[in-house]
């Protein structure tokens with residue numbers, strides 16, 4: 001069983017979202033950025049590494065947010081809160097990033113602009129932003 005860890009990075013009351021480029025089913029949709037936990041890594045360590053690699057930011061990983069989401073039989077997704085420590089996100093694998101408040105997040109969810117797995121956390125995420 002492998003895990004994907006996604007980060008709810010909050011800075012100045014806004015949440016960081018990143019737009020995926022693959023696979024085709026979710027290309028163009030927005031997600032909490034993250035990636036797979038490697039053997040021997042903690043969830044928090046994996047998140048901090050992935051966000052440094054993908055966005056060039058330093059974050060401090062915190063508590064789990066919401067429920068875990070099964071992605072496939074052998075893969076599940078968890079979200080961790082994270083605070084931005086240093087850097088300005090510059091995507092290397094995503095096509096764009098944006099910072100949203102609770103209203104903008106809800107509008108994007110209603111418009112179907114979030115990846116389906118992450119939309120499960122809408123109320124948890126909006127709660128962090130209000």
Ligand code: C5P
Pocket residue numbers: 004005006026031032033034035036071077115117118
């Ligand atoms: O980013 P990566 O390709 O490593 O993600 C692995 C899987 O996790 C993909 O199926 C992706 O769609 C999913 N994922 C997700 N929500 C995220 C991050 C990844 O559903 N926030």
